[in-house]
Amino acid sequence: MYNDLISDVIKAIAHSKDMEPDELDIVLQDHIDPDALETLVKHDKGTWSLQFALPEQTVMVESNGQILVNGQFEQRWGSD
Numbered sequence: 830m831y832n833d834l835i836s837d838v839i840k841a842i843a844h845s846k847d848m849e850p851d852e853l854d855i856v857l858q859d860h861i862d863p864d865a866l867e868t869l870v871k872h873d874k875g876t877w878s879l880q881f882a883l884p885e886q887t888v889m890v891e892s893n894g895q896i897l898v899n900g901q902f903e904q905r906w907g908s909d
Contacts, residue, residue, distance in 0.1 A: 834870055834906045835863070838888065841896040841904035845886060855883060866890070 835857060836850075843850040857863075861881045869877055869892070878891045889897040896904040 834866065834890070837904050837906040838890060838896055841898055842883065842886060842888065844903045845898035845901065 839850045839853065839857060842855070843853050846853070860883055861879075866879065869879055869890075872892075876892050878889055880887060880889045882888075886898050887900075889895075889900075890906065891897070894905045894907055895902055896906055
């Protein structure tokens with residue numbers, strides 16, 4: 830599930846820029862601790878959200894499955 834979330838976050842960022850994920854030139858790990866993200870994914874009780882900044886975007890990942898980029902819904906994590 831963790832790798833899927835990372836992939837979904839990258840897809841959301843790419844979608845917000847009208848790009849394909851493989852066209853992005855960012856390394857997500859340079860902007861967020863992957864262990865923190867993994868810990869949140871494993872935390873299935875309660876409500877949480879994680880926000881982090883990229884050079885041109887602010888990304889929020891929420892426990893309800895939403896990924897928002899600059900406040901706009903872009904992707905639902907954990908879904909195909």
